Amino acid sequence: QVHVVESGGGLVQAGGSLKLSCVASGSIFSISAMGWYRQAPGKQRDLVARWRSGGSTSYADSVKGRFTISRDFAKNTLYLQMNNLKPEDTAVYYCKLTQGIVSEYWGQGTQVTVSS
Numbered sequence: 001q002v003h004v005v006e007s008g009g010g011l012v013q014a015g016g017s018l019k020l021s022c023v024a025s026g027s028i029f030s031i032s033a034m035g036w037y038r039q040a041p042g043k044q045r046d047l048v049a050r051w052r053s054g055g056s057t058s059y060a061d062s063v064k065g066r067f068t069i070s071r072d073f074a075k076n077t078l079y080l081q082m083n084n085l086k087p088e089d090t091a092v093y094y095c096k097l098t099q100g101i102v103s104e105y106w107g108q109g110t111q112v113t114v115s116s
Contacts, residue, residue, distance in 0.1 A: 002026040002105040006095045009110030016085050016114070022078040022095030022107060033098040034078045036069060038091035038112075045094065049080060062088075085114045 008020040020036065035050035049059045049069035057069050068081040078095060092109040099105070 002028060002097060002099065002103075004095050004097050004105050004107040006093065006107040006110040009093060009112045011113045011115065012085055014086055014114055014116050017081070017083045018085065018112060020080040020082065020093055020095075020110060020112075022080075022097075024076045024078070024097050024105075028076060028097075028099075030100050031097060032100060033096075034071065035096050035098075036078070036080045037094045037096060038089075039094065039109075040091040043091075048093070051078065082112070085112075087114045087116045090114050 003025045004022060006020060006022050008018060010018060012018055033050055033052045036048040037045050038048050039045040047060055048063055049067055051057050051069050051071050059067060066084045070079045090113050092111050094109045095107040097105045
């Protein structure tokens with residue numbers, strides 16, 4: 001069993017910063033990818049940033065240059081540093097861990113609200 005828990009969300013003014021954390025625990029092995037997704041009210045859940053085994057990263061166009069994804073292997077933690085936040089970044093942010101090819105585990109989400 002794998003558990004994924006996000007933290008670090010909150011309320012911030014436009015132009016501010018937040019750092020999200022995602023801690024994985026349990027039977028963690030063969031992690032092929034970890035990623036951050038977000039879902040605003042009435043919208044679908046979209047990929048924000050992804051880390052793949054081997055170290056490659058990718059970002060949604062809307063966050064490139066503002067968000068940075070990183071991973072601490074020793075702590076089994078994935079981070080998302082978010083700078084220059086905009087009101088349109090407001091959403092629930094979810095962490096997903098992928099084991100192997102088909103096993104996916106989601107966290108419960110953390111709310112990020114950016115005021116204008």
